[in-house]
Amino acid sequence: MRIVIIGGGPGGYEAALVAAEHGADVTLISREGLGGNSVLWDCVPSKALIVSAEAMGWMQSAKRLGVRLEGGHDLATRTEIDMNAVMDRVQGLAFNQSADISKKVGRTGVEIIEAEARLLDPQTVEVEHRGGRSYRVSADIVLIATGSNPRTLPGCEPDGDRxxxxxxxxxxxxxxxxxxxxxxxxxxxxxxxxxxxxxxxxxxxxxxxxxxxxxxxxxxxxxxxxxxxxxxxxxxxxxxxxxxxxxxxxxxxxxxxxxxxxxxxxxxxGQIPASGGLGLAAAGVHVTDRDAIPVDGVSRTNVPTVYAAGDVTGSMMLASTAAMQGRNAMWHALGQAVTPFRDDAVAKCIFTEPEVATVGMTAEDIAQSQVPVRTVSLPIARNPRAKMRELSEGFIKLHAMAGSGLVLGGAVVSAQASDLIAPVSVAVHNRLSVQQLAYAFTVYPSISGSLQEAARQLMDRA
The missing domain is CATH 3.50.50.60 (FAD/NAD(P)-binding domain)
Structure with missing residues (x-):
């Protein structure tokens, strides 16, 4: 099967990997290095920037932990940021990650083309290189994974200076x-x-x-x-x-x-789906008035040969969402068994300090739900591992269905919440009960122990 993917972000390159693994002839066309917004401009660089910010936070707590400079000087008062060094590191990480992805995808036999692309019809893609050279590529399946662009206000356009x-x-x-x-x-x-x-x-x-x-x-x-x-x-x-x-x-x-x-x-x-200039009208692909390409649970558009994944669909604009939509598209197109995409099972995180990670049912969902829900919330400050690390902000919250004890969702507000949410995500995705979560072993001392404790308390309440 001949597959053409337009866009090299997580939706595009993960789809390419899956398609290549199943023996498809894959061409991936991207106007920039692989990784897209997520790797080059958004997720990877922003989180790398935040790590440097966290290091500044560590300096603030060093004195309380008994760590100081020779002569008793407080690290916090002797620390400053070198923005030039921070940005060099951030950009280096982004471009290195992009290069690593390109090598990984290339090793599978995927043809990678750096160019512009647009649909001429549901199964024909025009490729246009920067020098003006253009040609057509036929495809059995086309996947659109072009991401999104930052939204701006009229008259407030960025200048890169102020x-x-x-x-x-x-x-x-x-x-x-x-x-x-x-x-x-x-x-x-x-x-x-x-x-x-x-x-x-x-x-x-x-x-x-x-x-x-x-x-x-x-x-x-x-x-x-x-x-x-x-x-x-x-x-x-x-x-x-x-x-x-x-x-x-x-x-x-x-x-x-x-x-x-x-x-x-x-x-x-916010971000605006990057659906312009792709020839979608010529191919008969429906686009909303917000520039998004609607898809179903297996990433199909209204045109049977055209799929879409990631930010361009206007759904949750997360790298993990894009990657799963891209994989689902290829599994479905290649005749593999696939579980339709579930919005309620998407784990997400905000990388502030403390981090905020959530999955499944939210407080707003619970307020509107017709299903009886029980909730337990435990403050991080009571956790023994958190005390050792002087973590006083945050909590762990679990939601479960009354009666069955089915885990419906949760929130973790803590350092490393992006990792701590994983057990809750597994429970929501696999429809596990709080009893199953409570019976799983956790390390002592660890912050994850509070997840187990919350599940144990919900066993009685739910």
């Missing part, structure tokens, strides 16, 4: 003295957290009463408290309307007429 989105941010070589972050969702919160730890004066503009509006309200409250204790100013119930740039800084005007002044501004107001 105004940024995540695309331009990594060219920044000096620490912003006063950074305005517009948008308080996951991306805005992560960058605000990082630069506050680096030492910037951060102003976070949030359109809601509480930051992280899509997350567990208790988790959002923990992060808000952490932000404000680090000196961040949160401008609640405000939206950016305009921006003025000067030689020494910027001013952001909100819809309420307030002006927020800073040296730099970073827009984190």
């Amino acid at each position: 105004v940024f989105t995540s695309r331009e941010l990594y060219d920044l070589r000096e620490l912003p003295e006063r950074l305005i972050v517009i948008g308080s969702g996951a991306t805005g919160a992560e960058y605000a957290h990082a630069f506050a730890r680096f030492g910037s004066e951060v102003h976070l503009i949030s359109s809601r009463d509480q930051i992280l509006p899509s997350e567990d309200p208790d988790a959002a409250a923990v992060i808000e408290d952490s932000f404000e204790r680090w000196g961040m100013v949160i401008h609640r119930r405000k939206r950016a309307a305009d921006i003025e740039r000067g030689a020494d800084g910027v001013r952001v005007e909100t819809t309420e007429g307030e002006w927020v002044e800073g040296t730099h501004a970073l827009f984190c107001i």
Whole structure:
């Protein structure tokens, strides 16, 4: 079978690996290095940046842990950030990861082409190289995995000097003295957290009463408290309307007429599916008025030979989601057994400090549910391992169905929450009970022990 994949992000390259493993003839066309937004501009670089920010946080706690410089000097007072070195490391990691993915995919026999591509019909792709050379490729199946682009406001476009989105941010070589972050969702919160730890004066503009509006309200409250204790100013119930740039800084005007002044501004107001210029209309592929390509549980579009995966579908814009959609598309196209994609089983994490990881049913879902649900929430501060590490913020929360004890979801707000959510994710995906989760062994002392304890308590309540 001949498969052509347009887009080299997680949805594209994971699909290519699966298709090649099943003997398909695969061509992957990407306008940039493999990895897409996730590896080159978003997930990998942003999380690498946050690791440097966490190191600054470690310096703050070193004295309490008995670690200090020779002569008794406090590490926190002698530490500063080298933004140039941080960005060099971040960009190096991103490009190295992209190169590693290219080698891995290439070893499977996939043909990788760096070019633009568009559909001429449901089974014909036109490839256009930068030099102007173009040709056509026939395909039995086409997968669209072109990702998304940062959303901007008219008149507030990034210039790479004072105004940024995540695309331009990594060219920044000096620490912003006063950074305005517009948008308080996951991306805005992560960058605000990082630069506050680096030492910037951060102003976070949030359109809601509480930051992280899509997350567990208790988790959002923990992060808000952490932000404000680090000196961040949160401008609640405000939206950016305009921006003025000067030689020494910027001013952001909100819809309420307030002006927020800073040296730099970073827009984190969402992503727009990158579906333009792909010839989708010529192929008869339906696109929503928000530029998304709707798909079913196995990543099919309305055209039988065209599949789509990742951000371009407008669903959860996560690397893990894109990868699973891409794999599902290939398994289904190649006649393999496949489990339809389940939104309720997607684990996600916000890499603030503490991290916020969730899976399954949310507090909002529970409030609207007709099913009786029991919840247990345990503070991280009571966990013995957390005490050793001086972790005082956060909690572990589990939701289970009353009667059966079926695990419906959970939230972990803690250091390494991105790893700690895994057992809950397995339980939700496999429809395990709290009894099964409670009977599993955990290491003592470990923060995961609190997951087991929460499950044990739910055995009685559920």
